Amino acid sequence: MTNTVSTHIQLASRPVGWPTTGDFATVKVELGPLGPGQVRVVNEFMSVDPYMRGRMSAAKSYTAPFAVGETMTGGAIGRVVESASDAIPVGAVVLHQFGWRDVVQEDAAGFKIVPELPGVPLSLYLGVLGMTGFTGYVGLTAIAGMKAGDTVFISGAAGAVGTAAGQIARLLGAGRVIGSAGSDEKVALLTEKYGYDAAFNYKSGPVRELLATAAPEGIDVFFDNVGGDHLEAALAAFNPGGRGALCGAISSYNATERKAGPDNMGNMITRGLTLKGFTLGSYLDLAPEFNEHMTKWFTDGDIAFDETVVDGVENAVDAFLGMMAGANTGKMVVRTAVNGVPIA
């Protein structure tokens, strides 16, 4: 019996505004012998995502809040090191929701075996090949009803979802793909690596003016990861019949006071616009269709990606905070083990 001690990150107190390291605690948990049907998994990567900020607050939302004094959860991928289940053998790579820890021991029903693609880093199953890419796909197709030829604007385009969404839009036939990002380096990456037709640094001026310049003929689809000024700018730039998929609003997640919304909601009426918010839970039936598309695109070499990798589960909080502040390009992940040995 190995890996019997797991390092967990717990929520110590509910953050007010920006979370600080003091809001979290690192604890060592002794794992007992496997119960019937359980497996033990050494996590190789865990995901840190913007939506987790919402779960750190007490407010009820589409997912239950994290409990104070308990280990947080989230997407993770690892390898089974011990099994008391007929369904999942030792050595299997499994995707699951027991993140924020390096070793996990739970009933086999909580894990899903991943059919490994040769040479593909496991972290990608948390990113462009997984929930992140799927989020981009669902937002563009089921939510925004993107059509070939549409001009698509993606806010926070250099983030995990944004880099995936921009490429998916292009591969689905968008006429023009425009992105915003928070640094000149990221902006350059959008046009040079991710195939964006135009991009701008949203810190360089009023978003409304920057978008109007980047999209002189207006936008048809908006994929929003940021909210706030970006949403207002999109409402100003929409062509008649425009559609917005509201995926995230990272600009407001750490606000202590609610900020006023767009001053141009009236455009919704005069231009016949649609805004639709979404979370993935209601669209899981589209996963097979996404997997089919994405596997083909990926194996054809049509999908670029970046990862920002932080080592060690005890650094997961720093990774999360860095991601919230925009320190990442592409997907931010925490590598929790190397060659099956936890880093912590």
Next chain:
Amino acid sequence: MTNTVSTHIQLASRPVGWPTTGDFATVKVELGPLGPGQVRVVNEFMSVDPYMRGRMSAAKSYTAPFAVGETMTGGAIGRVVESASDAIPVGAVVLHQFGWRDVVQEDAAGFKIVPELPGVPLSLYLGVLGMTGFTGYVGLTAIAGMKAGDTVFISGAAGAVGTAAGQIARLLGAGRVIGSAGSDEKVALLTEKYGYDAAFNYKSGPVRELLATAAPEGIDVFFDNVGGDHLEAALAAFNPGGRGALCGAISSYNATERKAGPDNMGNMITRGLTLKGFTLGSYLDLAPEFNEHMTKWFTDGDIAFDETVVDGVENAVDAFLGMMAGANTGKMVVRTAVNGVPIA
């Protein structure tokens, strides 16, 4: 040849903020003999509608702005008194867009013959049997996707569209219909005459609190005629999957500065909400389906209505201003002729 002088209301200057009577001019227009294919119509009723405020401004929108120094247009119904057209005989009742005048002479193609229902006042074809009722129907069905059992909230519910929409919601099987209005008298009318399950006076407190009290189990559908605080209140009250049809925003039409929008747009994401703005132009294919439903409901006696009638085309501006200020219950119309004789 009779009725050769027509009284027209023209836009004299573009209003800033609330329009005043000084922004309009009444002029007498001499009509020549009919040209080939033309008809002369004595209007019996003309419509004053909130959307007309938008056309008084210079900003391009889904309809072209009214030109300064020219006669305004809008829905009207009248009777043909002279015809040089094979398509439209003398005596026919016709619906058209040549409002803001009492006698109109134009090519027959601009008029649509109305199949009169016996005993039905012609004004109703501008109201619940016409565009007003159609607006309520389209908003609830095509835009908000109302389902049987839904809790529906209608803002500005005692207005022309609101009184129609509330009844249509009920007849289409809404579980509960809630309305807001701007006076206690109107609120009483909503529950006593129009079948609303609950109603509140939006001037009696914060709309968000009033709606929360009226809809303790949340709302599924929102039909918005008002905007502003009402939209914010609805976003706070929506159940997951809620849908809003944005039809009007009368609270902002006379604002000289743009007001900040809802501070809770984040609910769109966490609750998977949809907001969709609309104008009728894109949904005219639904007119036959609406007419079929509404004719049945109306002849079955299932449709109540109120009209606020102002006499005389020269009082049309007062009627319009009164409507914008909420002086009407139900549809505000201007009666421009009695027994075929213009009132002006």
